[in-house]
Amino acid sequence: MSSTSHQHPASAPVYVVDLDAGHAQFLARQVRAAGIYSEILPRTRTGELADRAAAGVILAGDQSLASVEPLPGVPVLRAPRETWREEDLAAFLGGLDVPRTWTPEAIIDAQVAAIRERVGTDRVICGLSGGVDSSVAAALVQRAIGDQLHCVFVDHGLLREGEVEQVRRDFVAATGVNLTVVDATDQFLAALAGVSDPEAKRKAIGREFIRSFEAAARGLVAEAAGAPVRFLVQGTLYPDVIESGADGATNIKSHHNVGGLPDDLQFELIEPLRELFKDEVREVGEALGVPESIVWRQPFPGPGLGIRIVGEVTAERLAILRRADAIVREELSAAGLDRQIWQCPVVLLADVHSVGVLGEERTYGHPVVLRPVESEDAMSAQWSRLPHELLAQISQRITAEVREINRVVLDVTNKPPGTIEWE
Ligand code: XMP
Numbered sequence: 317m318s319s320t321s322h323q324h325p326a327s328a329p330v331y332v333v334d335l336d337a338g339h340a341q342f343l344a345r346q347v348r349a350a351g352i353y354s355e356i357l358p359r360t361r362t363g364e365l366a367d368r369a370a371a372g373v374i375l376a377g378d379q380s381l382a383s384v385e386p387l388p389g390v391p392v393l394r395a396p397r398e399t400w401r402e403e404d405l406a407a408f409l410g411g412l413d414v415p416r417t418w419t420p421e422a423i424i425d426a427q428v429a430a431i432r433e434r435v436g437t438d439r440v441i442c443g444l445s446g447g448v449d450s451s452v453a454a455a456l457v458q459r460a461i462g463d464q465l466h467c468v469f470v471d472h473g474l475l476r477e478g479e480v481e482q483v484r485r486d487f488v489a490a491t492g493v494n495l496t497v498v499d500a501t502d503q504f505l506a507a508l509a510g511v512s513d514p515e516a517k518r519k520a521i522g523r524e525f526i527r528s529f530e531a532a533a534r535g536l537v538a539e540a541a542g543a544p545v546r547f548l549v550q551g552t553l554y555p556d557v558i559e560s561g562a563d564g565a566t567n568i569k570s571h572h573n574v575g576g577l578p579d580d581l582q583f584e585l586i587e588p589l590r591e592l593f594k595d596e597v598r599e600v601g602e603a604l605g606v607p608e609s610i611v612w613r614q615p616f617p618g619p620g621l622g623i624r625i626v627g628e629v630t631a632e633r634l635a636i637l638r639r640a641d642a643i644v645r646e647e648l649s650a651a652g653l654d655r656q657i658w659q660c661p662v663v664l665l666a667d668v669h670s671v672g673v674l675g676e677e678r679t680y681g682h683p684v685v686l687r688p689v690e691s692e693d694a695m696s697a698q699w700s701r702l703p704h705e706l707l708a709q710i711s712q713r714i715t716a717e718v719r720e721i722n723r724v725v726l727d728v729t730n731k732p733p734g735t736i737e738w739e
Contacts, residue, residue: 336377351416449551473501
């Protein structure tokens, strides 16, 4: 059971029975977009419906897999993936006797009340990554308990241009959170020296992250005389909860890298986004005044630019990649494509020396790869058909403004078979 359900802005949910993973999530989001709270129920657990109060039931996907006993008085909608219609869903929802109270404001109010009640006068810490989830989770907890929350931001030196400032300056200004910044760039670079295997990089980054976070957390615990630091905020989302298979299980996102804290430094988890889909997290973030640059940030991997340099990660290579990446982001934004594109990794092939020509001279530089993709959930992705004029502009700018790069190439591979990241 979720820690917050007793404060819920909705009485009884619409249950969406999952007969087809992607489709069930899609329908559950549609129901919520209509202001009605919905939950996904795996088809192996439909028996539980008999004991739960349900406003309605939607059987999402292959109907031959559905075996739901009719529940007295509970409307049921059959929605096979191929033949369901938006009008049918709207009519079904229109016929339900439920209040349409699932709004960002109501979610915030309910969470604020639940967090206050649970935390009391104790203290809470939160690791910020610069991403949407940890930022919105922190802003929500800050709204509830103010200065009892302390955030830690480990700057691993692998973020993109401007992102550290967005956290240090813009996020703090917008939300008023207490923030400790750990500048660990040198430590991460030292750990990455000589490492070019992608999984070894991830391990090194994960290990250093835990070390830095743990040191900062110990500092805060030691300082907090009188009011113990009892809780840790996690930006777990509803799809993580569904995918972990058990909605009671504690599910720590491995890429947040705080799952490995030592036994003497254990916290109870606060997961204020546990019931929310990503689009709801963004709406809640906007309602809380989290800066747009963070709320609308595209997915970015925890190990950051460290896994976008094919080869060893060095300060110099990071600086090169950062400049190229900034140009790409600027041009995609100027073209109005930010919300259409899922993400666009820019990858530096640091060990490849490509031949170029500048005036009369031959040059040796590196190629960068543009990897723009469109996706619903990152499980599969299509390469984006960016306009040729835009590609020309990006290529022209990168080769003119970043001396070390003399070749820009485009990745035209779908996922599968190619992953989104190169490493
Ligand atoms: P792939 O490359 O597997 O990526 O198609 C799917 C999504 O996951 C992100 N990604 C990561 N995120 N730590 C993260 O936090 C990682 O090690 C990692 N590797 C990939 C990737 O950016 C994409 O959104």
